[in-house]
Amino acid sequence: MTTAQQQRFEGKVALVTGGASGIGAAVARQLAADGARRVHVVDLAEDAARSVAEEIGGAAHGVDVADPDAVRRLVESVVAADGRLDVVVHAAGIDDPIAKGHIYEAAEKDEPLDVLTRVEDSTWRRIHAVNLDGTFHVLRESVRAMRETGGGAIVTVGSSAAFDTLVGYPHYASSKAAVHALCQSVAKEVIHFGIRVNTVAPGPVDTAMAARTPESVRKRMNEGSAFGYATADQLADNITYLASDQASNVVGAVLLSNGGRFTV
Structure with missing residues (x-):
C-alpha cells in the first residue's frame, strides 16, 4: 500500500x-489506519464499541439506529465535537437466528421448510426497523450534516440476499432489498450536495452473525463460491474504497462482494 493510500482519509x-x-x-480500524482524524464507533453494544474506539483512538457511542431521535442526537454530537462529518459507513444490521433454527431443523429432518407462517409480527417489525428504518435515519441525519460542510461519502451495507434470496429468510431479504432501493434513490438526490451514496452487498461473511448460522445452512449458503466466506477485512477494503476519493465517480452503486456466488 502506498503512502497516499494510507492517508486517503x-x-x-x-x-x-x-x-x-x-x-x-x-x-473503523481501516479508517483510522488510513489517516482519519476521528472515527466515531457506534453500536447498540456500547461496551464493545468503546473497546474498538479505545484501540484506534476514536470515540464510542451506544445508539440503536432504529430510534430516529437517538440517531439525530448522535450526528449532532459528532458535528458539535468535531465541526464536520465527512464519511459515514452504516454497517449496523440484524438477522433472525430463530428463522435460521427453523431452516436447520427442516434440513436435518429433510422436511419442507416452514418459516413464513412462524415469523412473529414483532420479529418482522424489528428486522425492518433496524435494517431499513435504521438506514433511513442514518442517511437523513448524515445528509443534513454533510450538506452544510460541502459534501461527503456514505456507504451502507446491504446484502446479496436481496438478489439471491435464501429460502426461509423473507424478512431479512426484503429489508435489504429495500435498503438497496432507498440508497440508490437517495444517491441520485444528494449528489447535487456533493454527497456520494453507495452500497456494498456482501455474500456470506465470517462474522459473529454468521457464527449463529447452523453449519448445514452455512454449507448451503457457500455452495457455488470459489472463495468461501469472506473476511470482515475484505469487506472493509470494498467499503473504504467506495468511501474514498478513489471512487469519486461512483454514485448509487450496489457493489456485489460475494466471492463469485452469483452475478447480476
Missing part, C-alpha cells in the same frame, strides 16, 4: 455504525 471525521464487531469494526 487524512483529516476526515468518520462515523461507523455497527462498529463494535465484524464488518463495522474492521472498517
Whole structure:
C-alpha cells in the first residue's frame, strides 16, 4: 500500500455504525489506519464499541439506529465535537437466528421448510426497523450534516440476499432489498450536495452473525463460491474504497462482494 493510500482519509471525521464487531469494526480500524482524524464507533453494544474506539483512538457511542431521535442526537454530537462529518459507513444490521433454527431443523429432518407462517409480527417489525428504518435515519441525519460542510461519502451495507434470496429468510431479504432501493434513490438526490451514496452487498461473511448460522445452512449458503466466506477485512477494503476519493465517480452503486456466488 502506498503512502497516499494510507492517508486517503487524512483529516476526515468518520462515523461507523455497527462498529463494535465484524464488518463495522474492521472498517473503523481501516479508517483510522488510513489517516482519519476521528472515527466515531457506534453500536447498540456500547461496551464493545468503546473497546474498538479505545484501540484506534476514536470515540464510542451506544445508539440503536432504529430510534430516529437517538440517531439525530448522535450526528449532532459528532458535528458539535468535531465541526464536520465527512464519511459515514452504516454497517449496523440484524438477522433472525430463530428463522435460521427453523431452516436447520427442516434440513436435518429433510422436511419442507416452514418459516413464513412462524415469523412473529414483532420479529418482522424489528428486522425492518433496524435494517431499513435504521438506514433511513442514518442517511437523513448524515445528509443534513454533510450538506452544510460541502459534501461527503456514505456507504451502507446491504446484502446479496436481496438478489439471491435464501429460502426461509423473507424478512431479512426484503429489508435489504429495500435498503438497496432507498440508497440508490437517495444517491441520485444528494449528489447535487456533493454527497456520494453507495452500497456494498456482501455474500456470506465470517462474522459473529454468521457464527449463529447452523453449519448445514452455512454449507448451503457457500455452495457455488470459489472463495468461501469472506473476511470482515475484505469487506472493509470494498467499503473504504467506495468511501474514498478513489471512487469519486461512483454514485448509487450496489457493489456485489460475494466471492463469485452469483452475478447480476
